[in-house]
Amino acid sequence: MNNICPWCGSEKAQINLWLKDEFLTKEDFHICECLSCGLQYTMPRPSKEKIGAYYKSDEYYSHQENKKGFIPKLYEAVKKVNLKHKLKIATKGLQVGKLLDIGCGVGDFIHVAEQQGWKCLGVEPSDDAKAIARKRIKANIINSEVLEEIPDESFDVITMWHVLEHVDDLKWQIEQLRRLIKPNGRIVIAVPNYKSYDGQFYKELWAAYDVPRHLNHFSKQTITKIFKTKELELKKTEKLIWDAYYISFMSEQYKHHKFPLVKGAFRGLLSNCKARCSGEWSSMVYVFERNL
Ligand SMILES: [Zn+2]
Numbered sequence: 001m002n003n004i005c006p007w008c009g010s011e012k013a014q015i016n017l018w019l020k021d022e023f024l025t026k027e028d029f030h031i032c033e034c035l036s037c038g039l040q041y042t043m044p045r046p047s048k049e050k051i052g053a054y055y056k057s058d059e060y061y062s063h064q065e066n067k068k069g070f071i072p073k074l075y076e077a078v079k080k081v082n083l084k085h086k087l088k089i090a091t092k093g094l095q096v097g098k099l100l101d102i103g104c105g106v107g108d109f110i111h112v113a114e115q116q117g118w119k120c121l122g123v124e125p126s127d128d129a130k131a132i133a134r135k136r137i138k139a140n141i142i143n144s145e146v147l148e149e150i151p152d153e154s155f156d157v158i159t160m161w162h163v164l165e166h167v168d169d170l171k172w173q174i175e176q177l178r179r180l181i182k183p184n185g186r187i188v189i190a191v192p193n194y195k196s197y198d199g200q201f202y203k204e205l206w207a208a209y210d211v212p213r214h215l216n217h218f219s220k221q222t223i224t225k226i227f228k229t230k231e232l233e234l235k236k237t238e239k240l241i242w243d244a245y246y247i248s249f250m251s252e253q254y255k256h257h258k259f260p261l262v263k264g265a266f267r268g269l270l271s272n273c274k275a276r277c278s279g280e281w282s283s284m285v286y287v288f289e290r291n292l
Contacts (some may be wrong), residue, residue, distance in 0.1 A: 003032050003043055006170040006216060007226055010036035015043075019204035021211055022254040024054060029211040037225065040194065040217035042209075048168060054213055055126075071261075078242045083112045089238045089285055090159050090188045091116065097156035100180065102173075103163030104141060107133030114138055118157075123147065147176050154180050159188045162283070165214040178230040178290070187232060187288040190240060191218045196282040197271040198248050207250030208243075208282070220279075223286055232288040239275065243283035244268040 003013040013032040021027045033040045046054060086109060090099070096117040101110050104122030106129050113120050120139035123146075124130050130141050158181055167173045177187055192208035193199060194217050199206050209217065224234045248271065249264030257263060268282070275281040 005032075005034035005037060005039055006041055006045075006168075007039045008034060008037040010034050012036055016040065017204050017209075019209055019211060021054065022205065022207070023210060023213075024056075027212075031209065031211075031217060038219075038222045039226070040219075040222070042211045042215045042217070044212075045168070045215055046212050051168070051212070075246075078246075079108065082240065082242055083108055085240070086159075086161060086190075086285075087112050087116065089287065090157050090186070091118065094156060094186065098154060099157045099159065100155045101139075102144075102158065102160045103166070104133060104139075105129050107137040107139070107141070109159065109161060110137045110139050121150075121155075147180065150180060152179050153182045153185075155185060156182055157186050157188065161188075161190045162192075164189050165191050165210075165216050165218070168215060170216055174226065174230055178232060181232075181290045183290055183292065185290050186235075187227075187290070188285060189223065189288065190283055190285045191216075191223070192243070192247070193219065193280055193282060193284045195219050195280045196244070197274040197278075197280070198244055198251065198267055198282050201267065201271075202248075202251040202255075205251050205254045206247070207254060208247045218284075220284065220286075227286075227288050231290065231292045233291050235287045235289045237279070238285035238287065239281040240283040240285060241272050241281070244271040244275075244281070247282050 004011055012035040014035060015030050016033050017031040019029055030043050031040050032043050099113050099118045099120045101120060102123040104110050104124045107122060110120045110122050114137055122133065122139050122141040123144050124141050125144060133141055158177055181187055245265055245268030248267035249260055252260035252264045271282050
Protein backbone atom coordinates (compact mmCIF):
# COMPACT_ATOMS: atom_id res chain seq x y z
CA MET A 1 0.00 0.00 0.00
CA ASN A 2 1.31 3.45 -0.90
CA ASN A 3 2.09 5.96 1.79
CA ILE A 4 0.28 9.20 1.06
CA CYS A 5 0.53 12.03 3.57
CA PRO A 6 -3.02 13.04 4.64
CA TRP A 7 -1.95 16.69 4.76
CA CYS A 8 0.41 17.43 1.88
CA GLY A 9 -0.11 14.36 -0.32
CA SER A 10 3.61 13.55 -0.49
CA GLU A 11 4.50 9.88 -0.96
CA LYS A 12 7.94 10.32 0.58
CA ALA A 13 7.86 8.94 4.11
CA GLN A 14 9.90 6.96 6.58
CA ILE A 15 8.55 4.36 8.98
CA ASN A 16 9.18 5.47 12.58
CA LEU A 17 7.44 2.78 14.60
CA TRP A 18 5.85 -0.66 14.23
CA LEU A 19 2.97 -1.22 16.64
CA LYS A 20 -0.26 -3.11 17.28
CA ASP A 21 -3.86 -2.18 17.98
CA GLU A 22 -3.35 -3.08 21.67
CA PHE A 23 -6.80 -1.90 22.62
CA LEU A 24 -8.94 -4.13 20.47
CA THR A 25 -7.87 -6.21 17.46
CA LYS A 26 -4.09 -6.78 18.01
CA GLU A 27 -3.62 -6.10 14.29
CA ASP A 28 -0.29 -4.65 13.06
CA PHE A 29 0.16 -1.04 11.98
CA HIS A 30 3.01 1.42 11.59
CA ILE A 31 3.60 5.11 12.07
CA CYS A 32 4.97 6.96 9.03
CA GLU A 33 6.63 10.36 9.10
CA CYS A 34 6.11 12.51 5.99
CA LEU A 35 9.52 13.66 4.78
CA SER A 36 7.93 16.72 3.20
CA CYS A 37 5.74 18.28 5.96
CA GLY A 38 6.76 16.21 9.01
CA LEU A 39 3.26 14.95 9.87
CA GLN A 40 3.16 11.47 11.37
CA TYR A 41 0.32 9.20 10.30
CA THR A 42 -0.96 5.65 10.76
CA MET A 43 -0.56 3.07 8.01
CA PRO A 44 -2.35 1.12 6.72
CA ARG A 45 -5.41 3.37 7.02
CA PRO A 46 -8.69 1.44 7.34
CA SER A 47 -11.28 2.45 4.75
CA LYS A 48 -14.26 4.58 5.80
CA GLU A 49 -16.41 1.44 5.61
CA LYS A 50 -14.12 -0.56 7.90
CA ILE A 51 -13.03 2.00 10.51
CA GLY A 52 -16.29 1.65 12.48
CA ALA A 53 -15.36 -1.92 13.46
CA TYR A 54 -12.33 -0.62 15.38
CA TYR A 55 -14.57 1.45 17.67
CA LYS A 56 -16.86 -1.42 18.64
CA SER A 57 -15.94 -2.07 22.24
CA ASP A 58 -17.74 -1.60 25.55
CA GLU A 59 -14.52 -0.17 26.91
CA TYR A 60 -14.36 2.81 24.58
CA TYR A 61 -14.77 5.33 27.37
CA SER A 62 -15.77 8.49 25.56
CA HIS A 63 -19.24 7.20 24.87
CA GLN A 64 -19.78 5.32 28.11
CA GLU A 65 -22.05 6.42 30.92
CA ASN A 66 -22.82 5.21 34.45
CA LYS A 67 -20.18 2.50 34.70
CA LYS A 68 -19.39 0.83 38.03
CA GLY A 69 -15.97 0.29 39.62
CA PHE A 70 -13.10 2.43 40.86
CA ILE A 71 -11.50 3.40 37.53
CA PRO A 72 -14.74 4.55 35.82
CA LYS A 73 -15.69 6.49 39.00
CA LEU A 74 -12.27 8.16 39.08
CA TYR A 75 -12.57 8.86 35.35
CA GLU A 76 -15.95 10.57 35.87
CA ALA A 77 -14.65 12.70 38.77
CA VAL A 78 -11.61 13.82 36.77
CA LYS A 79 -13.81 14.50 33.75
CA LYS A 80 -15.87 17.05 35.70
CA VAL A 81 -12.79 19.03 36.76
CA ASN A 82 -11.37 18.72 33.25
CA LEU A 83 -14.56 20.09 31.63
CA LYS A 84 -14.38 23.31 33.66
CA HIS A 85 -10.71 23.67 32.72
CA LYS A 86 -11.55 23.12 29.04
CA LEU A 87 -14.34 25.69 29.09
CA LYS A 88 -11.92 28.23 30.56
CA ILE A 89 -9.35 27.55 27.83
CA ALA A 90 -11.96 27.84 25.07
CA THR A 91 -13.87 30.90 26.24
CA LYS A 92 -11.74 32.96 28.66
CA GLY A 93 -11.74 36.64 27.75
CA LEU A 94 -14.46 36.25 25.11
CA GLN A 95 -18.01 37.55 25.05
CA VAL A 96 -20.63 34.80 24.94
CA GLY A 97 -21.40 33.84 21.33
CA LYS A 98 -21.58 30.85 18.99
CA LEU A 99 -19.56 27.70 19.60
CA LEU A 100 -19.04 24.65 17.39
CA ASP A 101 -17.83 21.46 19.11
CA ILE A 102 -16.63 18.91 16.56
CA GLY A 103 -16.72 15.34 17.89
CA CYS A 104 -19.04 16.28 20.74
CA GLY A 105 -19.67 12.66 21.84
CA VAL A 106 -22.48 12.53 24.39
CA GLY A 107 -22.40 16.34 24.70
CA ASP A 108 -20.34 16.77 27.90
CA PHE A 109 -18.51 19.90 26.75
CA ILE A 110 -21.55 21.49 25.10
CA HIS A 111 -23.48 20.86 28.33
CA VAL A 112 -21.08 23.04 30.37
CA ALA A 113 -20.79 25.65 27.57
CA GLU A 114 -24.59 26.00 27.38
CA GLN A 115 -24.72 26.57 31.14
CA GLN A 116 -22.53 29.63 30.54
CA GLY A 117 -24.88 30.90 27.83
CA TRP A 118 -23.01 29.79 24.69
CA LYS A 119 -25.15 28.97 21.66
CA CYS A 120 -23.74 25.66 20.49
CA LEU A 121 -23.74 23.28 17.55
CA GLY A 122 -22.28 19.77 17.78
CA VAL A 123 -20.82 17.40 15.20
CA GLU A 124 -20.85 13.69 16.01
CA PRO A 125 -20.79 10.60 13.77
CA SER A 126 -22.00 8.03 16.34
CA ASP A 127 -25.79 7.57 16.43
CA ASP A 128 -25.62 6.13 19.96
CA ALA A 129 -23.71 9.16 21.25
CA LYS A 130 -26.07 11.52 19.43
CA ALA A 131 -29.10 9.90 21.06
CA ILE A 132 -27.65 10.40 24.57
CA ALA A 133 -26.53 13.96 23.79
CA ARG A 134 -29.96 15.01 22.51
CA LYS A 135 -31.52 14.20 25.90
CA ARG A 136 -29.24 16.55 27.84
CA ILE A 137 -28.31 19.50 25.62
CA LYS A 138 -30.21 22.11 23.63
CA ALA A 139 -27.75 22.19 20.74
CA ASN A 140 -28.47 20.63 17.38
CA ILE A 141 -26.08 17.76 16.49
CA ILE A 142 -25.18 17.13 12.88
CA ASN A 143 -23.04 14.81 10.79
CA SER A 144 -19.66 16.11 9.68
CA GLU A 145 -20.57 16.50 5.99
CA VAL A 146 -23.45 18.88 6.88
CA LEU A 147 -20.79 21.44 7.92
CA GLU A 148 -20.47 22.31 4.22
CA GLU A 149 -24.01 23.76 4.30
CA ILE A 150 -23.20 26.21 7.11
CA PRO A 151 -22.37 29.79 6.03
CA ASP A 152 -18.79 31.13 6.26
CA GLU A 153 -17.65 32.84 9.47
CA SER A 154 -20.46 31.42 11.63
CA PHE A 155 -18.59 30.73 14.89
CA ASP A 156 -16.66 32.65 17.56
CA VAL A 157 -15.14 29.46 18.96
CA ILE A 158 -14.54 26.03 17.43
CA THR A 159 -13.34 23.18 19.64
CA MET A 160 -12.02 19.72 18.83
CA TRP A 161 -11.21 17.82 22.03
CA HIS A 162 -9.16 14.78 21.07
CA VAL A 163 -10.79 14.57 17.66
CA LEU A 164 -8.32 15.81 15.02
CA GLU A 165 -6.16 12.70 15.53
CA HIS A 166 -9.20 10.60 14.45
CA VAL A 167 -10.06 12.63 11.35
CA ASP A 168 -9.75 10.78 8.04
CA ASP A 169 -9.87 13.77 5.69
CA LEU A 170 -7.49 16.15 7.44
CA LYS A 171 -7.30 18.66 4.57
CA TRP A 172 -11.07 18.98 4.27
CA GLN A 173 -11.44 19.33 8.06
CA ILE A 174 -8.90 22.13 8.40
CA GLU A 175 -10.36 23.96 5.39
CA GLN A 176 -13.78 23.82 7.10
CA LEU A 177 -12.30 25.19 10.35
CA ARG A 178 -10.77 28.10 8.43
CA ARG A 179 -14.01 28.79 6.57
CA LEU A 180 -16.36 28.58 9.56
CA ILE A 181 -14.39 30.62 12.13
CA LYS A 182 -15.06 34.37 12.38
CA PRO A 183 -12.17 36.83 11.95
CA ASN A 184 -10.34 36.95 15.32
CA GLY A 185 -12.21 33.77 16.31
CA ARG A 186 -10.61 31.04 18.39
CA ILE A 187 -9.93 27.43 17.37
CA VAL A 188 -9.04 25.05 20.20
CA ILE A 189 -7.44 21.73 19.32
CA ALA A 190 -6.51 19.08 21.91
CA VAL A 191 -4.38 16.17 20.68
CA PRO A 192 -1.89 13.69 22.18
CA ASN A 193 1.77 14.64 21.97
CA TYR A 194 4.16 11.82 21.07
CA LYS A 195 7.09 14.05 22.06
CA SER A 196 5.96 13.97 25.70
CA TYR A 197 7.98 11.98 28.23
CA ASP A 198 5.34 9.21 28.45
CA GLY A 199 5.18 9.05 24.64
CA GLN A 200 8.95 8.63 24.41
CA PHE A 201 9.06 6.19 27.34
CA TYR A 202 6.34 3.74 26.25
CA LYS A 203 7.14 4.02 22.52
CA GLU A 204 5.11 1.42 20.55
CA LEU A 205 3.04 0.63 23.67
CA TRP A 206 2.10 4.28 24.28
CA ALA A 207 -1.69 4.14 24.60
CA ALA A 208 -2.20 7.51 22.89
CA TYR A 209 -0.98 6.14 19.56
CA ASP A 210 -4.24 4.16 19.71
CA VAL A 211 -3.92 2.85 16.14
CA PRO A 212 -5.86 2.69 13.91
CA ARG A 213 -8.46 4.90 15.66
CA HIS A 214 -5.82 7.65 15.71
CA LEU A 215 -4.82 8.32 12.11
CA ASN A 216 -2.83 11.55 12.58
CA HIS A 217 -0.10 12.16 15.18
CA PHE A 218 0.93 15.77 15.82
CA SER A 219 3.86 17.55 17.39
CA LYS A 220 3.78 21.25 18.26
CA GLN A 221 5.97 21.95 15.23
CA THR A 222 3.84 20.09 12.69
CA ILE A 223 0.44 21.34 13.87
CA THR A 224 1.70 24.94 14.01
CA LYS A 225 3.05 24.67 10.46
CA ILE A 226 -0.13 23.06 9.11
CA PHE A 227 -2.47 25.67 10.63
CA LYS A 228 -0.22 28.55 9.56
CA THR A 229 -0.79 27.65 5.90
CA LYS A 230 -4.46 28.60 6.52
CA GLU A 231 -3.61 31.91 8.26
CA LEU A 232 -4.41 30.38 11.65
CA GLU A 233 -1.79 31.53 14.17
CA LEU A 234 -0.86 29.63 17.30
CA LYS A 235 -1.58 32.02 20.19
CA LYS A 236 -0.78 29.75 23.11
CA THR A 237 -0.62 26.18 24.33
CA GLU A 238 -2.33 24.69 27.37
CA LYS A 239 -2.05 21.37 29.12
CA LEU A 240 -4.42 18.60 30.22
CA ILE A 241 -2.49 17.15 33.16
CA TRP A 242 -4.82 14.19 33.86
CA ASP A 243 -4.19 12.68 30.43
CA ALA A 244 -0.59 11.81 31.41
CA TYR A 245 -1.93 9.58 34.22
CA TYR A 246 -4.66 7.97 32.15
CA ILE A 247 -2.43 7.30 29.15
CA SER A 248 0.38 5.95 31.39
CA PHE A 249 -2.08 3.67 33.19
CA MET A 250 -3.40 2.32 29.86
CA SER A 251 0.16 1.87 28.56
CA GLU A 252 1.11 -0.10 31.70
CA GLN A 253 -1.87 -2.38 31.07
CA TYR A 254 -0.60 -3.02 27.54
CA LYS A 255 2.77 -4.01 29.04
CA HIS A 256 0.94 -6.61 31.19
CA HIS A 257 2.94 -5.54 34.23
CA LYS A 258 1.62 -5.83 37.76
CA PHE A 259 0.14 -2.78 39.52
CA PRO A 260 -0.64 -0.72 36.40
CA LEU A 261 -2.46 1.92 38.46
CA VAL A 262 0.53 2.57 40.74
CA LYS A 263 3.09 2.45 37.94
CA GLY A 264 0.90 4.57 35.67
CA ALA A 265 0.48 7.16 38.43
CA PHE A 266 4.25 7.32 38.90
CA ARG A 267 4.99 7.60 35.17
CA GLY A 268 2.22 10.19 34.69
CA LEU A 269 3.59 12.29 37.54
CA LEU A 270 7.09 12.08 36.10
CA SER A 271 5.76 13.09 32.66
CA ASN A 272 4.01 16.16 34.11
CA CYS A 273 7.13 17.14 36.10
CA LYS A 274 9.35 16.92 33.02
CA ALA A 275 6.81 18.82 30.91
CA ARG A 276 7.07 21.82 33.27
CA CYS A 277 10.53 22.37 31.81
CA SER A 278 10.18 20.95 28.27
CA GLY A 279 6.63 22.16 27.51
CA GLU A 280 5.96 18.70 25.98
CA TRP A 281 2.80 17.61 27.84
CA SER A 282 1.19 14.21 27.23
CA SER A 283 -1.85 15.99 25.80
CA MET A 284 -1.46 19.45 24.33
CA VAL A 285 -4.17 22.03 23.77
CA TYR A 286 -3.36 24.40 20.92
CA VAL A 287 -5.21 27.71 20.82
CA PHE A 288 -5.24 29.21 17.31
CA GLU A 289 -6.65 32.53 16.17
CA ARG A 290 -7.74 33.57 12.72
CA ASN A 291 -5.95 36.82 11.98
CA LEU A 292 -7.26 37.75 8.53
ZN1 LIG B 1 3.14 15.66 4.41
